[in-house]
Amino acid sequence: MAKIEALKGFSDMFASDAVMFTHIEAVAREVFSLFSYQELRTPILESTSLFARSIGEDTDVVGKEMYTFQDKGNRSVTLRPEATAGVIRAFVNSKMYVQGSVYKLFTTGPMFRYERPQKGRFRQFHQINCECLGADEPENDAEMIYMLHLFLNRLGIYDFVMQVNSLGCSSCRPVYREKLSTYLEGLDKEKLCTDCQRRMQTNPLRVLDCKVPTCAEYVNSAPKINEFLCADCSEHFDKVLLLLKSLGIEHTVNTKLVRGLDYYTRTAFEAVSTDIGSQSSIAGGGRYDGLVKQLGGGDVSGIGFACGMERLAMLANKVQESKPVFYLATLDAPAREKGFNIVQELRSHGIKGEYAYSERSVKSLMRQADKSQAEYALILGENEIRTDTIIAKNMATGEQKSLALSDLAEFLKNPPHES
Ligand code: HAM
Secondary structure, eight states, rough: OOOOOOOOOOOOOOOOHHHHHHHHHHHHHHHHHHHTTTTTOSSEEEEEEHHHHHOOOOOOOHHSSSOOOOOOOSSSEEEOSSSHHHHHHHHHHHHHHOOOOOOOEEEEEEEEEOOOOOBBSSSSEEEEEEEEOOOOOOOHHHHHHHHHHHHHTTTTTTOOOEEEEOOOOTTTHHHHHHHHHHHTTHHHHHHSSSHHHHHHHHHHHHHHHHHHHHHHHHHHSOOOOSOOOOOOOOHHHHHHHHHHHHHHHOOOEEEOOSSSSSTTTEEEEEEEEESSSSSSEEEEEEOOOTHHHHTOOOOOEEEEEEEEEEHHHHHSSOOOOOOOOOEEOOOOHHHHHHHHHHHHHHHHHHHEEEEEESSSOOHHHHHHHHTTTSSSEEOHHHHHHHHHHEEEEEEEOOOOOEEEGGGHHHHHHHOOOOO
16 A cells, blocks of 8 residues: 655654754753743644734735644634744633733744745744743843853854844834835835735835845845834833843844744844754744733733744754663573563663563674663573573673672662773
8 A cells, every 4th residue: 555655844753853852852941940931831723813813914924824724613723833822822811910920931842834845944843932921121131032042052052143123112113114115115116026015015024034135135225123213112122232242142133133923022033043054043032012912911011932943953962862771681581581570670770771572692682782782781591590690791891790680770770980
């Protein structure tokens, strides 16, 4: 029968990749807990309206990339394309908010976007996502960027540029949007890509960070948002930049950084790798002070970021699964029977090891022991069964030692150091 392939843009993750993901999540938990973040797991499937209302109807994510379908009850549902909307929905539904408190939540898991797959871009990908709700001071923005920076460094990732920008607020952004629209109307539309010709009407700010080189060049002399920020937004952004400087975080102000999701206000940021090709954004985020209200909650400000785990895995220091401590080689049927129990008992002591499930020659067993990269080959034969002993062979030095079975677990837990 014909094989069934995984869907395009969806991948299986075997041990070598899965170990890396586990490592990245462990480092994330360690770093985020220093800042008192707590884990939240939200559903993968949500009402379509959640994303339309938060990310924005005119964004590429909602307009083109969502996995949306009718469920059996005829409801429109969507596989989450990002985590923020679901986190805020959960926060609002839980009624956990108490005036004046700050909530720090992180979440990890698969996200789905129907994009054209290429290196670093998938239809199912994974994010590590942090959200901080209830604080609107510039310190909060700088701390968020600092935490992301620390996390990347802890993974061994140093070659990236932290780009920052301010997207203004509901009072100053419309003024800028108007100015930008007027500027774009004055251009020869034919020189812009078809997406940008549409964006000019629906979401003109998105024209600024279009990845098509001709568009990028063509809008180079467009008015810049930082010249239109209101006094409050300007003061907020200046303070964020000052704090980043005082923390020693290298950063670049990119006035064309607008991000692809509509909920952002004020500070936006992106960690852009200099190493992994065109899909170079390893993390992105920003402030979204109106989102909680937009999703039916109170007037609670928020800021957050998400990292793409596949992209982190390409850049992080490599990790390997721990090696086994022992490989048991049994020389005859009675030894195999006894050996089975010894192996399980050693594992119950927390000692990692393997043995052959089927009968094999001594030569093949020793080859297997070598291949398993175990520290010790344990050899059990007729003589050892009779004397309740076992031979432990140090695979690195070749040195062999006969041990009482009762001492085996202790020996493997604290092996003697080479002199
Ligand atoms: P985003 O910029 O859409 O932001 O995605 C964040 C990160 O997810 C990107 O920087 C990238 O590393 C990764 N990513 C996105 N799409 C793909 C893909 N198709 N394949 C592989 N990796 C991908 C958000 O999702 C916001 N929710 C971030 C946020 C949290 N803002 C505030 N809080």
